[in-house]
Amino acid sequence: MPAKPILNVALVGYAFMGRAHSNAYQQVGRFFADCPFEVRKKVMVARTAGKLAAAAKTWGWDEHSTDFDAVIARDDIDVVDITTPPNGHYALAKKALLAGKHVLCEKPLAMSVAEAKELAELARKKKRTCGVWHAYRFCPAASTAARICREGRLGTIQHVRGLYLQDWLNDPTVGAGWRTQKRICGSGSHGDLNAHLIDMTRFITGLEFESVNGLARTFVTERPTGDGAGKAKVDVDDAFLFLAQLQGGAVGSFEATRFAPGHKNTNYIEVNGSKGSLRWDFYRMNELQFFSFDDPPHLQGWHGILCSDSAAHPYVGSWWPGGHHIGYEHCFTNMLYDWLHALAAGKPFRPDFADGVAVQEVVEAALDSAKSKQWVKLKRSQKFSGPAPVRTPATAERNAGL
Numbered sequence: 001m002p003a004k005p006i007l008n009v010a011l012v013g014y015a016f017m018g019r020a021h022s023n024a025y026q027q028v029g030r031f032f033a034d035c036p037f038e039v040r041k042k043v044m045v046a047r048t049a050g051k052l053a054a055a056a057k058t059w060g061w062d063e064h065s066t067d068f069d070a071v072i073a074r075d076d077i078d079v080v081d082i083t084t085p086p087n088g089h090y091a092l093a094k095k096a097l098l099a100g101k102h103v104l105c106e107k108p109l110a111m112s113v114a115e116a117k118e119l120a121e122l123a124r125k126k127k128r129t130c131g132v133w134h135a136y137r138f139c140p141a142a143s144t145a146a147r148i149c150r151e152g153r154l155g156t157i158q159h160v161r162g163l164y165l166q167d168w169l170n171d172p173t174v175g176a177g178w179r180t181q182k183r184i185c186g187s188g189s190h191g192d193l194n195a196h197l198i199d200m201t202r203f204i205t206g207l208e209f210e211s212v213n214g215l216a217r218t219f220v221t222e223r224p225t226g227d228g229a230g231k232a233k234v235d236v237d238d239a240f241l242f243l244a245q246l247q248g249g250a251v252g253s254f255e256a257t258r259f260a261p262g263h264k265n266t267n268y269i270e271v272n273g274s275k276g277s278l279r280w281d282f283y284r285m286n287e288l289q290f291f292s293f294d295d296p297p298h299l300q301g302w303h304g305i306l307c308s309d310s311a312a313h314p315y316v317g318s319w320w321p322g323g324h325h326i327g328y329e330h331c332f333t334n335m336l337y338d339w340l341h342a343l344a345a346g347k348p349f350r351p352d353f354a355d356g357v358a359v360q361e362v363v364e365a366a367l368d369s370a371k372s373k374q375w376v377k378l379k380r381s382q383k384f385s386g387p388a389p390v391r392t393p394a395t396a397e398r399n400a401g402l
Ligand SMILES: NC(=O)c1ccc[n+]([C@@H]2O[C@H](COP(=O)([O-])OP(=O)(O)OC[C@H]3O[C@@H](n4cnc5c(N)ncnc54)[C@H](O)[C@@H]3O)[C@@H](O)[C@H]2O)c1
Pocket: 012, 013, 014, 015, 016, 017, 018, 045, 046, 047, 048, 083, 084, 085, 086, 088, 106, 107, 108, 133, 134, 135, 136, 192
């Protein structure tokens, strides 16, 4: 068998997402036999040398560096992957694109619609294959949910209901961090958590947002600083709720908070159509709940579809035998696998930077609405790439070059 082409990756950041992505680079070629590249974990980049060196060693990166510009200038780097907090995304992605690199970036793509659009336009001009790590799309159940919607099994979509609930800031003694400072993260629970719900809504239903009405609340307005010497102002939302009107007359309600005791990472979405409903809860990520009025009346009821069977669901066949569940980290590897195929085939990948713009437009419009206390209509000047294709086992090969 001929050797696979080598793809050298530079990863920026080593913490939560740095570990999730490192794991994906580590596993993709091992589990997906038809991975089109030999992916090399070439350089890990961050600001703090000591912690960086330890993380690079743990995760098997060949080298580590605190000099992003020097890494970008290297001819032997093909891909730059960005896992810094949001205020780092735009400048790093722009430099990488200008240097001709393919770019993967964590969500939200940028701090503003203007920045996100500039990146999407640059990616298009430079003909680079780019992606935003909305990894929840790559849970097999999310693909199945999108397939059910696209097959028309829900009929006309009327409601979307999204919840993303955490509780880690409920305790007022928890210290300030980048997620509580607007200049670093742009917004609080909204950009962090609602961004996922917005992307999942677009992916599962194929519908765009038309207008939004938001409500933001900050429950704890200052928190201890890292050195414990003082207090830092919290200038982002602790909780953010918004209503939405979607294409085709559907309505949506979305809620993100870091103040829901008992909810560590509740990520829930429900879609109701004229013929049926589906609901998905990340705590039971391998299961999709489905109800259909098309079933005979005596059989009507919610039933669970186990999405860890390779005969009917994408990705899982590359992991374990049917029914042997996959977890959070697998979604990142699944996404990477699709992205590598798109790159090899020179085909578009989704979620791309245009999807990043679309999410950012909804995030920003809801923030504007919370401020003005008015409904805000989406401007949507960006040309979207249309509803994302849905991967199924039957179309896996065809979609390999998504
Ligand atoms: N896709 C998902 O499911 C998901 C989940 C969590 C976080 N995220 C996103 O990932 C990004 C990072 O979040 P996290 O939870 O990994 O944060 P984190 O605090 O755990 O890690 C941030 C990393 O960025 C590094 N860093 C910070 N500023 C930097 C700079 N200027 N230059 C270089 N490195 C810098 C830090 O050293 C650290 O390695 C955010 O955009 C967040 O929204 C996505």
